[in-house]
Amino acid sequence: MRTSDHQSSVTMPEACTATPIGRAIRLLGDVWILLIVMNLLQGPRRFNALRTSLGNISSKTLSQRLKVLEELGFVQRNAFLEIPPRVEYHLTTQGQELGDVIAVIEQFGKKHLSGSETCPSISDDTTQSACSE
Amino acid sequence: MRTSDHQSSVTMPEACTATPIGRAIRLLGDVWILLIVMNLLQGPRRFNALRTSLGNISSKTLSQRLKVLEELGFVQRNAFLEIPPRVEYHLTTQGQELGDVIAVIEQFGKKHLSGSETCPSISDDTTQSACSE
DNA sequence: CAGGATCCGATCGGATACTG
DNA sequence: CAGTATCCGATCGGATCCTG
Numbered sequence: 392m393r394t395s396d397h398q399s400s401v402t403m404p405e406a407c408t409a410t411p412i413g414r415a416i417r418l419l420g421d422v423w424i425l426l427i428v429m430n431l432l433q434g435p436r437r438f439n440a441l442r443t444s445l446g447n448i449s450s451k452t453l454s455q456r457l458k459v460l461e462e463l464g465f466v467q468r469n470a471f472l473e474i475p476p477r478v479e480y481h482l483t484t485q486g487q488e489l490g491d492v493i494a495v496i497e498q499f500g501k502k503h504l505s506g507s508e509t510c511p512s513i514s515d516d517t518t519q520s521a522c523s524e
Numbered sequence: 525m526r527t528s529d530h531q532s533s534v535t536m537p538e539a540c541t542a543t544p545i546g547r548a549i550r551l552l553g554d555v556w557i558l559l560i561v562m563n564l565l566q567g568p569r570r571f572n573a574l575r576t577s578l579g580n581i582s583s584k585t586l587s588q589r590l591k592v593l594e595e596l597g598f599v600q601r602n603a604f605l606e607i608p609p610r611v612e613y614h615l616t617t618q619g620q621e622l623g624d625v626i627a628v629i630e631q632f633g634k635k636h637l638s639g640s641e642t643c644p645s646i647s648d649d650t651t652q653s654a655c656s657e
Numbered sequence: 658c659a660g661g662a663t664c665c666g667a668t669c670g671g672a673t674a675c676t677g
Numbered sequence: 678c679a680g681t682a683t684c685c686g687a688t689c690g691g692a693t694c695c696t697g
Contacts, residue, residue, distance in 0.1 A: 415633025416562075420555035423670095429549075438679050449671045454680060463637070475678045476677080485636055495628045500548025503618055504596070556690095571659050582691045587660055608658045609697080 418463070419492060423448065423456045428482070428489045431466065435481035465489060551596070552625060556581065556589045561615070561622045564599065568614035598622060 418424060423445075430436055430444050442453055457480060460466035465486035471477040482489065551557060556578070563569055563577050575586055590613060593599035598619035604610040615622065 411633040411637040412630050413633075414637040415629050416555055416558045418637070419629055419632075420553060420558050422549055422553035425549045425553050447671090450680060451672095451682090452670055455670095465636075470679085476680090478679060488632060488636065492625075492628050492632055495625050496548050496552055497545050499552075499621060499625055500544040500546075503598075503621065504544040504547040504551070580691090583660060584662090584692095585690055588690095603659085609660095611659055 418459075421456075423452060424460065425493065425496070427453070427456055427460065428465075428486070429493050431480060431482045431486070432490050432493060435469075435479045438478050438480070441480065460486070551592070552622075554589070556585060557593065558626065558629070560586070560589055560593065561598075561619070562626050564613060564615045564619070565623050565626060568602075568612045571611050571613070574613065593619070 426445055427441065430441055436444070438450075438453070438457075441457075442448055442450060445453065457466060457468070461468050461480075464483055466480050467483050467486075469479045469481070471479070559578055560574065563574055569577070571583075571586070571590075574590075575581055575583065578586065590599060590601070594601055594613075597616055599613050600616050600619075602612045602614070604612075
C-alpha cells in the first residue's frame with residue numbers, strides 16, 4: 392500500500408520545505424517529538440511528569456517541542472489556575488493520529504531492531520561514548 | 525490498531541536506548557534517514573544521484589547515513605568495479621519495510637500538514653530566517 | 658565518480674538562575 | 678509547579694581538499 396506519488400520534490404531538509412510531506416518529515420524526524428508523542432499517547436501528562444519520563448530532558452527542550460506540537464494543533468495545553476499551578480498536555484483528535492505513525496515505528500523496531508545487531512548512533516565525528524556496555 | 529504495550533521504558537533519547545523501540549526512534553527520528561529512505565524507495569540510486577535529490581547534502585552526511593543504514597541491513601551497497609567507479613544503493617527486503625513508515629508519515633503529512641498553518645521549524649534560540657515568505 | 662579527512666560555523670540541548 | 682532567559686559546551690552538517 393505505497394502512496395506512490397511522491398517523487399517530485401522530496402528534497403530540502405532545511406527550510407519549511409513548503410510541501411506537506413517535507414513538513415511531516417521535519418516534524419517527525421525529531422527524536423524528542425516522537426518520544427513526547429509516544430508518552431502522550433498513554434494519556435494526559437503534566438509538564439514535569441513528561442520531563443521525568445523523557446529522562447530528565449531539559450525544560451527548555453521540552454517546552455520548545457510542546458509549543459511546536461501545540462501550534463500545529465496536535466497537542467492541547469490545559470492550565471489549571473491553582474496553587475501550585477498545574478498544567479496538563481494531551482493529544483488532540485488530530486494528534487491522536489500520530490499514534491499510527493508511532494505504532495508503525497514501534498512495529499518496525501520490534502521486528503528489525505531487536506537483535507544485538509550493530510548499533511550506530513547516527514552521530515559521526517569521533518566523539519561518542521560506549522555503545523555496548 | 526494501537527500496539528498498546530508500550531509503556532515500560534520509553535525514555536532516553538541519547539545512548540543506544542537498548543530497547544528496539546528506542547533504536548527505531550533514534551533511527552527514524554532523523555530527517556536525513558527519512559529522506560534517503562524515501563528516495564531509495566523509488567529504486568536504486570547512485571551516490572551523487574542521492575546527493576542531488578537531497579538538495580546537495582554534503583557527501584559527509586550522506587555517506588554517514590548510508591553507512592548506518594547499511595550496517596543495520598536496510599540498505600545494500602553495490603560497487604561496480606569500473607572506471608569511473610559506480611556505486612548503487614538500494615533497499616534490502618528489510619529496508620523495503622521502511623516504506624510502511626514513510627507511507628504513514630506521508631499520509632499524516634498530507635492529511636494534517638497541508639494547510640498554511642503555522643510552520644514552526646523545531647529549532648529554538650532566536651536564530652532562524654523567515655518562515656513565511 | 659565515490660567517499661574519507663579536516664576545518665569550522667551554525668545549531669542543539671543541558672545546566673543554572675529567575676519569575677508567576 | 679511550570680515555564681522563560683541565558684550561558685555555553687557538545688554535536689551536526691556544510692565546504693573544501695584529497696585519494697582510489
